[in-house]
Amino acid sequence: MKYKRVLLKLSGESLMGEQGYGIDPERLNDYAEQIKEAVELGVQVGIVIGGGNIFRGLSGASKGFDRYKGDQMGMLATVINGLALQSALQAMAVRTRVLTAIRMEPVGEYYDKPKAVDALEKGEVVILSAGTGNPYFTTDTGSSLRGIEIEADVMLKGTRVDGVYTADPEKDPTATKFDEITFDEVYNRGLKIMDLTATTMCKENNLDIVVFDMDTKGNLIKVLKGENIGTVVKN
Numbered sequence: 001m002k003y004k005r006v007l008l009k010l011s012g013e014s015l016m017g018e019q020g021y022g023i024d025p026e027r028l029n030d031y032a033e034q035i036k037e038a039v040e041l042g043v044q045v046g047i048v049i050g051g052g053n054i055f056r057g058l059s060g061a062s063k064g065f066d067r068y069k070g071d072q073m074g075m076l077a078t079v080i081n082g083l084a085l086q087s088a089l090q091a092m093a094v095r096t097r098v099l100t101a102i103r104m105e106p107v108g109e110y111y112d113k114p115k116a117v118d119a120l121e122k123g124e125v126v127i128l129s130a131g132t133g134n135p136y137f138t139t140d141t142g143s144s145l146r147g148i149e150i151e152a153d154v155m156l157k158g159t160r161v162d163g164v165y166t167a168d169p170e171k172d173p174t175a176t177k178f179d180e181i182t183f184d185e186v187y188n189r190g191l192k193i194m195d196l197t198a199t200t201m202c203k204e205n206n207l208d209i210v211v212f213d214m215d216t217k218g219n220l221i222k223v224l225k226g227e228n229i230g231t232v233v234k235n
């Protein structure tokens, strides 16, 4: 395996599959199977999961919600997704722990780094939910932060596109894909694959990112083996 310890970012929006809202059990199980395989191959897996399938503070604010409350709702949405993933993994006999950035025992244990690292070293999957615990951030920033804290070898951004493109491939069919790109080029070209706060944290702490399509079965293992199926973002 190319990586020993990874921070896997999963898109909340991808979790709704074809349903248009909520959690698609089939997609959830696909993710859980890929994660189980990774653990069986000896990879330590920390996971941050988004909440876009349920609620985003920013889009709530555009409809009249208070942004602060909306962001809290968004963070709670990531906990719901985290619990769903935990139950799917546990049903496959994968030992999984949910740590939350906001205190809410017994839903999950309150996050701290030693607890997370200890669980990873014991071979448990650690789901790091509620983002950073602060409004005005995103789970991409939560992933950079937790990835740096747990000293992950890489941040794997598993999403519904297969890499970083010259423009959003969902909007521009002429966009072309990069195999590798620097953080500086991401800024200079104004690419919107991740928010700038998350990108900057990775750049400043030298945490490489691999953006790849998590919705195709088997892709997580390919990335862990070092196969060049997505885009590597690095200094």
Ligand SMILES: Nc1ncnc2c1ncn2[C@@H]1O[C@H](COP(=O)(O)OP(=O)(O)OP(=O)(O)O)[C@@H](O)[C@H]1O
Residues within 6 Å of the ligand: 010, 011, 012, 013, 014, 049, 050, 051, 052, 053, 139, 140, 158, 159, 160, 161, 163, 164, 165, 166, 167, 168, 169, 170, 191, 192, 193, 194
């Ligand atoms: N230059 C680009 N290259 C690739 N994807 C891009 C680019 N610009 C924008 N995107 C968009 O970024 C999205 C990936 O973001 P991400 O996985 O964070 O999705 P999300 O819906 O924001 O997830 P979450 O629910 O976790 O917030 C893709 O859906 C893609 O359309």
Ligand SMILES: O=c1ccn([C@@H]2O[C@H](COP(=O)(O)O)[C@@H](O)[C@H]2O)c(=O)[nH]1
Residues within 6 Å of the ligand: 012, 049, 050, 051, 052, 055, 056, 057, 058, 070, 071, 072, 073, 074, 075, 076, 077, 078, 130, 131, 132, 133, 134, 135, 136, 137, 138, 139, 140, 141, 142
């Ligand atoms: O640190 C954080 C992380 C997330 N939020 C809020 O949650 C939603 C869902 O996260 P996504 O990254 O968009 O999937 C986000 O829109 C924020 O409203 C937060 O406030 N702080």
